[in-house]
Amino acid sequence: MKLIGVNFALAILISGLIAFGFYGIAGEELRLGIALGSFSFAACTLAMIVGVRYEYARTGVNLRVVAAVFLAASLGINAIYAVNPLTQASYLIAIGIPFAIYILLFRAVSRSRQ
Numbered sequence: 001m002k003l004i005g006v007n008f009a010l011a012i013l014i015s016g017l018i019a020f021g022f023y024g025i026a027g028e029e030l031r032l033g034i035a036l037g038s039f040s041f042a043a044c045t046l047a048m049i050v051g052v053r054y055e056y057a058r059t060g061v062n063l064r065v066v067a068a069v070f071l072a073a074s075l076g077i078n079a080i081y082a083v084n085p086l087t088q089a090s091y092l093i094a095i096g097i098p099f100a101i102y103i104l105l106f107r108a109v110s111r112s113r114q
Helices: 005-025 031-050 057-083 088-110
Strands: none
Touching: 005 031, 005 057, 031 057, 031 088, 057 088
């Protein structure tokens, strides 16, 4: 894996804008949690989609697809919690479990070396 500097920086910038958007939409109780959660999830997934060049082409395609699926899922979860006033504990569980599964799948696919 090699970083593509400009694309990586743009992915982080876009993630910050996504987090700022959710910060503006969310209610007062979940505002900071949703901003941090959406930024961390979006930054990890977007950086792996556009900001990294992979050694093996097949592995790169699989990793990008996994990251895109989890990015879409996290955007959906964050949108639901930004609009509906639910508890912060349920948000941490709802965003933490997919994030852990994403990391596990990313590691498993990246070790396949295809």
